[in-house]
Amino acid sequence: MIVxxxxxxxxPLGNIALDDVSFKINDNEFVFLVGPSGAGKxxxxxxxxxxxxxxxxxxxxxxxxIADKKFTRIENLRRQIxxxxxxxxxxxxxxxxxxxxxxLRVTGMPSATIRTEVKESLQLVGLSGKEKVFPAQxxxxxxxxxxxxxxxxxxxxxxxxxxxxGNLDPKTSWEIMKIFKKIEGKxxxxxxxxxxxxxxxLKKRVIVLKDGKIIKDLxxxxxxx
Amino acid sequence: MIEALTSIRRTPYQSLSGFLVLFLTLFLSxxxxxxxxxxxxxxxxxxxxxxxxVYFKTDTSESDIFKVREQLIxxxxxxxxxxxxxxxxxxxxxxxxxDNPLLQQMVSADILPxxxxxxxxxxxxxxxxAEFLGKQPGVDEVQxxxxxxxxxxxxxxILRKTSLVLxxxxxxxxxxxxxxxxxxxxxxxxxxxxxxxxLGASNFYIQKPFxxxxxxxxxxxxLTSFLILIGGLFYFYPFLTSYLRGIPALSLNLPHYSLQVxxxxxxxxxxxxxxxxxxxxxxxxxxxxxxxxxxxx
Numbered sequence: 001m002i003v004x005x006x007x008x009x010x011x012p013l014g015n016i017a018l019d020d021v022s023f024k025i026n027d028n029e030f031v032f033l034v035g036p037s038g039a040g041k042x043x044x045x046x047x048x049x050x051x052x053x054x055x056x057x058x059x060x061x062x063x064x065x066i067a068d069k070k071f072t073r074i075e076n077l078r079r080q081i082x083x084x085x086x087x088x089x090x091x092x093x094x095x096x097x098x099x100x101x102x103x104l105r106v107t108g109m110p111s112a113t114i115r116t117e118v119k120e121s122l123q124l125v126g127l128s129g130k131e132k133v134f135p136a137q138x139x140x141x142x143x144x145x146x147x148x149x150x151x152x153x154x155x156x157x158x159x160x161x162x163x164x165x166g167n168l169d170p171k172t173s174w175e176i177m178k179i180f181k182k183i184e185g186k187x188x189x190x191x192x193x194x195x196x197x198x199x200x201x202l203k204k205r206v207i208v209l210k211d212g213k214i215i216k217d218l219x220x221x222x223x224x225x
Numbered sequence: 226m227i228e229a230l231t232s233i234r235r236t237p238y239q240s241l242s243g244f245l246v247l248f249l250t251l252f253l254s255x256x257x258x259x260x261x262x263x264x265x266x267x268x269x270x271x272x273x274x275x276x277x278x279v280y281f282k283t284d285t286s287e288s289d290i291f292k293v294r295e296q297l298i299x300x301x302x303x304x305x306x307x308x309x310x311x312x313x314x315x316x317x318x319x320x321x322x323x324d325n326p327l328l329q330q331m332v333s334a335d336i337l338p339x340x341x342x343x344x345x346x347x348x349x350x351x352x353x354x355a356e357f358l359g360k361q362p363g364v365d366e367v368q369x370x371x372x373x374x375x376x377x378x379x380x381x382x383i384l385r386k387t388s389l390v391l392x393x394x395x396x397x398x399x400x401x402x403x404x405x406x407x408x409x410x411x412x413x414x415x416x417x418x419x420x421x422x423x424l425g426a427s428n429f430y431i432q433k434p435f436x437x438x439x440x441x442x443x444x445x446x447x448l449t450s451f452l453i454l455i456g457g458l459f460y461f462y463p464f465l466t467s468y469l470r471g472i473p474a475l476s477l478n479l480p481h482y483s484l485q486v487x488x489x490x491x492x493x494x495x496x497x498x499x500x501x502x503x504x505x506x507x508x509x510x511x512x513x514x515x516x517x518x519x520x521x522x
Contacts, residue, residue: 049423078425089420106426150424
């Protein structure tokens with residue numbers, strides 16, 4: 001379970017990114033974070049990844065109190081989270097297998113297990129047989145599939161996607177969302193997005209942010225700012 | 226390991242400059258190490274020879290000689306003194322001229338002088354001992370290896386001080402160059418490092434390829450400089466043999482161990498290789514740790 005309890009985040013220049021934000025996300029829940037640019041979506045993701053710490057409030061993720069300034073188990077925390085970026089962040093000098101396996105290599109998993117896990121993950125995103133292909137040979141949609149494969153490979157409990165369809169055409173965006181649907185129920189999925197079509201169609205929980213505050217938290221909501 | 230090799234291949238000029246600067250440092254350092262061990266060995270050898278030999282006139286009585294000996298012992302500057310009387314001197318003479326019966330027949334024990342062979346506690350005491358002996362009655366001649374010892378002492382001292390300055394400069398230069406190269410390589414892999422951190426990689430996991438690369442630089446530059454230096458030593462072996470003729474062995478006396486330097490032997494060469502490897506890998510590791518430490522900070 002993820003719990004944000006009265007979280008405030010002020011940046012050094014004084015701008016408030018999150019203003020007394022509280023919410024709970026249950027295990028294996030599917031949640032959209034929506035809101036205009038600067039609403040605080042990315043700040044929530046950065047807080048979850050412990051790239052930044054809150055100015056006030058507590059954030060718990062499973063057993064971890066990640067708002068604690070003395071929290072040192074950042075590596076263990078991040079090994080529970082798979083992340084998908086808008087710009088894919090695929091390493092061009094590594095082939096698809098190497099890119100996906102990075103998630104597992106950092107945990108010290110044996111090579112034989114890595115091979116099996118990567119194969120399963122690529123199969124799930126529809127990229128079987130492309131293990132040895134390099135990123136330059138893939139389309140944007142395929143690159144995002146690789147990024148999803150890298151995020152879901154292994155036993156990461158949480159999948160966070162920051163504008164995963166931001167650089168994709170509508171058709172490809174839907175293909176990507178189908179992959180998220182396949183994973184639904186097996187992992188906690190948090191997607192920050194501007195894509196109203198997808199949010200409106202899927203009818204999942206929607207947390208709407210504006211100026212650093214939660215203005216709506218709807219069980220089966222739509223893209224309604 | 227593959228990642229380290231790939232990184233070297235992808236940044237050939239930076240890698241080559243890192244290798245060359247480390248090679249130069251190790252080549253000079255190991256070269257100076259070898260020269261210093263030889264000089265210390267030579268100094269040790271000279272110090273084990275009778276450092277001052279005083280010959281008395283043939284009519285000097287043994288009691289006068291013993292008085293001189295007692296005065297030397299009480300000065301506190303003498304490690305040991307060996308008295309060689311006329312009979313013993315004659316035996317030495319006979320041994321020395323055993324191939325020439327004519328020379329043996331011409332000399333008897335009476336005409337040979339008694340002598341004292343003196344070993345000083347420190348080479349610096351030699352001139353003072355010689356000066357003291359020169360003023361004693363009954364003394365015919367004082368021989369001591371003033372020139373050799375003082376030259377060796379001066380040379381060793383200069384070389385030691387110069388080496389320290391040179392070592393310091395070379396180490397600093399190598400570390401700075403390697404830090405710059407590593408920071409450049411980190412900058413090239415910035416995106417990858419950021420991604421690895423978000424995926425939960427430990428600092429050591431991120432440092433590992435850089436450390437391995439540093440290890441390879443250290444290893445290959447050490448081995449190359451060692452092989453070239455040893456090649457040089459063997460090339461000059463006939464010259465060294467001729468130059469050090471008459472000296473059976475040179476040893477570097479350490480507090481609990483005596484390392485034989487000459488004739489060249491496997492232990493000395495192994496110690497030199499270990500010194501070079503330790504130094505090379507150490508410099509590379511320190512540089513990588515400083516540069517990655519800066520980045521993680």
